[in-house]
Amino acid sequence: MNQKNDDTILDVKDLKMYFPVTRGLLRRKVADVKAVDGVAFKLKRGETMGLVGESGCGKTTIGRCVLGLYRPSAGEIVFNGQDIAGFPEKKLRDVRRNMALIFQDPYSSLDPRQSAGSIVGEPLLIHKVTMAKSDYRERVEQLFRIVGLDSSMSDRFPHEFSGGQRQRIGVARALACSPHLIVCDEPISALDVSIQAQIINLLEELQSKSAGLSYLFIAHDLSVVRHISDRVAVMYLGRIVEICKSRVLYENPLHPYTRALLSAVPIADPVVESTRERIILKGEVPSPLNPPPGCSFHPRCFVAIPECSQGVPGLQDVGEGHEVACIRVPGYKRTF
């Protein structure tokens, strides 16, 4: 594989994913749902990028496009130096060896009829990573140890494990082929509060142990995303509205949607709570079938001006890699 030496593992350029809406007997296309509409970001080796947004904002769709599970309508997905967006299925298979996915629901993402060991080992067989039987067994045992499970449990079936343990199996399966990139799609939201921290710590530990493992961490919980990510991208209705370092996210959010989203997350401390700014948004997220003109957030925005509906603001760097898409942010140059 023509792996380049630069430190970018994933470079998504102007990614668009439209799903057609069809009607009638002939399934004529009547409209498009613009699930992802012009998204661009870069992920460095060893970095964790958080992708947050409310349901329906397109964050999962991006994850699936990156993994080649959807064929994007337009745009490039440069992974390890090659654009995989238009790859045929056969070639994708080779690429996928280096990427993995951790699913949201550990109760439905494991085959109930497969033993834990064979779930974890299956990627090894598919990608022909381990040829000899003894290598295979050794690797599976090693994977169990890495995620903190007893390797003697490998003959058990998913229903014999708790939710947290099942998610550990999911993590072990993702790690099987030593991928460069793991897409974590809401990996902890189905778990109990006291178990979530165990999985977060496991993911952090894995990254610090293996040089160059990158995460694309998709979640709706801002506090979790901020905790685990180096940089965070905030999405609204198919577009990224702000990208910044996670440290900056809480201290200096610029986009009005980010500010509202942050203020909506309660902090478990009544003293801090009593002094926080609270922005309560009006209305609900509009349908991606019929998004408002211009900036799609303007109908709910508390700082909107008439110009906001005239054009779509693109992401602009307003200093120190802090990118934002809002004409009301000081330092942002309007281009329409």
Next chain:
Amino acid sequence: MTELLRVNGLVTQFNTESGVVKACDGVSYYINEQEIVGLVGESGCGKSVSQLSVMQLISAPGKIAGGEVIFDGQNLLDYQANGPQMRSVRGAKIAMIFQEPMTSLNPVLTIGQQLTEMLVIHMKMSADAARKRAIELMGLVGIPAADSRIDDYPHHFSGGMRQRVMIAMGLSCNPKILIADEPTTALDVTTQAQLLEMMRDMVERFRTSLVIVTHNLGVVARYAQRIYIMYAGRIVESGMTKDIFAKPRHPYTIGLLKCIPRLDEEEGTKLVPIEGLPPNLINMPATCAFLPRCSYKIEKCYKEPWPELTPVNGDHFIRCYANTEVKPSESKKR
């Protein structure tokens, strides 16, 4: 402040094939007039079951096996679950909002039919008056164009809007107590904030007490004046919100606060997970249920049964033998 509701030693159990599950094992709490109380715990800790027991909505194989629920000087558990006396309390004086707005509305009836039903039954309103009041209530909870949307069906509404309908329904008979069981868990954060703010305004306006049942410590920190923390069917810590968050005393509460990431945390903060798993509630030992996961445990914990709630400071109660004001011995070893 006058006391509205007092629950004493409530025991609710489920007889299953593999044994008796005590979902609530001696739960006691009270609710004052016009107060917002938070009931916090993880899934399966019995927080919802305790509230359903107060409403007598426990169905077989569940059974309320003991305790009393004193409301208006009467023990509600003396009433037959389906009798007229209980029915005159349920929904009218104590109302409940359920977690899943998607499934708790009847899909084949219009919003109007479901909203007016309670008004006609409990408030003895005429159909016309009930409809007017329902439109008014829908406006109050922030449903736009209420007079035309009242004839819509639940599937016409988004999740947030359905939960608004549920809140309107809960408040429709001016209840004394509104129990909100995970009212916003299934919703997005911005919708969650909208609804919780609106609920707080509503309970102020209707002079209702609100019980928020949730697993989200942030929500109770923001809204509740007093909180109860539940673990394995029992209340393990109770007190004023500011006291508990400033100085949590039960090992479980201490652990919970350390294992959730905070939005305002310093960079590089490590989460300290609570090791192990919540216990299986079948055939529980008499000792503390948190014992296997506890980092403060002392010898006494293994020998004596789980202690009762004991005051540590004024209104602040915990159910624990150990001295949690000092650091656990384990952290010294590391």
